[in-house]
Amino acid sequence: MSEKINIPDHYSKWESDVKIGKKDDHVTIGYWRDGCKGCGICVDVCPKQVWELIEAKDKWNGQVVQVTDASKCIKCMLCEIHCPDFCIKIY
Amino acid sequence: MAFEYEKYLRMDKIPHLWCPGCGIGVVLKAMLRSVENVGWEKNDIAFVSGIGCTSRAPGYIDCNTLHTTHGRALSFATGIKLAQPAKHVVIFSGDGDATAIGGNHFIHACRRNIDMTLVVVNNNTYGMTGGQHSPTTPIGYKASTTVYGNIDPTFDICLLAKAAGASYVARATVNKGKMLEKYITKGFEHKGFSVIVATANCHTQFGRKNKMSDPISVRKWIESREIPIEKARTMKAAELNDKIITGEFITHEEETTWWENYNHPIHEYTEAYQTIRDKAQERK
Numbered sequence: 001m002s003e004k005i006n007i008p009d010h011y012s013k014w015e016s017d018v019k020i021g022k023k024d025d026h027v028t029i030g031y032w033r034d035g036c037k038g039c040g041i042c043v044d045v046c047p048k049q050v051w052e053l054i055e056a057k058d059k060w061n062g063q064v065v066q067v068t069d070a071s072k073c074i075k076c077m078l079c080e081i082h083c084p085d086f087c088i089k090i091y
Numbered sequence: 092m093a094f095e096y097e098k099y100l101r102m103d104k105i106p107h108l109w110c111p112g113c114g115i116g117v118v119l120k121a122m123l124r125s126v127e128n129v130g131w132e133k134n135d136i137a138f139v140s141g142i143g144c145t146s147r148a149p150g151y152i153d154c155n156t157l158h159t160t161h162g163r164a165l166s167f168a169t170g171i172k173l174a175q176p177a178k179h180v181v182i183f184s185g186d187g188d189a190t191a192i193g194g195n196h197f198i199h200a201c202r203r204n205i206d207m208t209l210v211v212v213n214n215n216t217y218g219m220t221g222g223q224h225s226p227t228t229p230i231g232y233k234a235s236t237t238v239y240g241n242i243d244p245t246f247d248i249c250l251l252a253k254a255a256g257a258s259y260v261a262r263a264t265v266n267k268g269k270m271l272e273k274y275i276t277k278g279f280e281h282k283g284f285s286v287i288v289a290t291a292n293c294h295t296q297f298g299r300k301n302k303m304s305d306p307i308s309v310r311k312w313i314e315s316r317e318i319p320i321e322k323a324r325t326m327k328a329a330e331l332n333d334k335i336i337t338g339e340f341i342t343h344e345e346e347t348t349w350w351e352n353y354n355h356p357i358h359e360y361t362e363a364y365q366t367i368r369d370k371a372q373e374r375k
């Protein structure tokens with residue numbers, strides 16, 4: 001674990017030990033709820049169903065996302081790359 | 092490892108104004124990662140756009156930015172590049188901006204082969220003004236100006252760019268953010284005029300009129316039509332109607348035949364322009 005984790009304080013964080021192929025690794029998932037527009041793209045692109053949509057009455061379309069189980073993450077970065085709103089950081 | 096987009100953004104302007112799930116954000120992110128890949132200093136970049144949803148992008152980027160008039164981004168950009176050849180000039184245009192009102196500027200920027208990079212976000216419509224049809228709205232699809240379905244054949248922006256003389260041309264879609272990043276990076280590295288077409292979802296305007304009102308259905312519709320260029324080369328023309336051919340159309344890394352590229356660039360324009368400057372100086 002040499003890389004520097006740089007997730008701003010206003011991000012929610014989930015952490016877990018993970019196995020990537022046969023290698024032991026660790027993931028930190030950062031998520032910026034205020035910036036999230038609940039589009040659901042992260043839920044759609046994640047191959048491991050790490051994200052899920054949940055109800056959020058304060059949002060215009062009534063939904064945001066949350067991490068269900070960080071231990072399933074394979075750090076493929078697809079969610080981070082395809083979130084149109086700069087809301088996800090995977091370390 | 093996560094990418095620090097904050098480094099390149101005016102964070103006080105984020106969240107951006109694009110609709111939830113809009114494809115433009117995905118393209119902008121690929122563009123920012125490409126800037127990091129080539130290691131450009133922010134102050135050496137001039138980021139230029141016209142008008143449209145796509146063209147709002149410069150407002151969010153923390154470098155020299157210019158938000159110009161609809162269709163004329165390439166003309167302003169050409170002026171910047173000729174006045175300051177050391178600047179890295181990047182243009183962000185919509186399909187309407189680049190190939191409808193700005194179509195003439197587009198083909199002539201390609202013809203000059205001036206060392207700039209144009210990223211065209213093709214969402215098959217005029218997103219900003221209410222979903223009118225554009226030169227890339229596929230036949231049969233609806234727009235606010237083609238309520239019974241479009242009958243106008245489309246431009247293939249990549250083939251148009253190649254024919255007009257652009258010397259690096261590639262296309263990827265918002266389903267493949269890494270591929271977009273790779274091509275934009277190569278476009279930045281390429282000396283000459285580079286055109287990268289990013290096929291993107293505008294579910295709010297284009298999608299809604301075509302029974303795909305959410306971002307994911309338009310992304311899936313795009314995915315279902317993607318064909319890699321290597322495969323397309325072996326297919327019949329009629330099979331490729333309504334398909335999105337992805338990959339590199341011209342790179343100039345290898346020698347090409349006249350038939351593959353009948354418009355081989357003779358020179359890069361800022362260098363040619365310098366010879367004119369030198370001649371003018373000599374006469375003084």
Ligand SMILES: Cc1ncc(C[n+]2csc(CCOP(=O)(O)OP(=O)(O)O)c2C)c(N)n1
Pocket residue numbers: 142143144145146160161184185186187188189192212214216217218219220225293
């Ligand atoms: C000279 C001029 N004509 C027309 C308009 C109105 N107008 C603004 S944006 C736009 C179309 C934008 O479409 P596109 O370039 O595809 O961008 P998008 O919004 O889809 O990203 C039009 C026609 C204008 N601003 N200026």
Ligand code: SF4
Pocket residue numbers: 045046047048049050051072073074075076077078079080090
């Ligand atoms: S990095 Fe990949 S596996 Fe992990 S949450 Fe994102 S999309 Fe899912």
Ligand code: SF4
Pocket residue numbers: 035036037038039040041042043064065082083084085086087088112
């Ligand atoms: S892709 Fe981004 S904006 Fe969309 S739901 Fe996921 S975190 Fe939110």
Ligand code: SF4
Pocket residue numbers: 108109110113114115144145214218219292293294295296297
């Ligand atoms: S109208 Fe279309 S192009 Fe414009 S922000 Fe919304 S989804 Fe994006």
Ligand SMILES: [Mg+2]
Pocket residue numbers: 143185186187212213214215216217218225
């Ligand atoms: Mg458009």
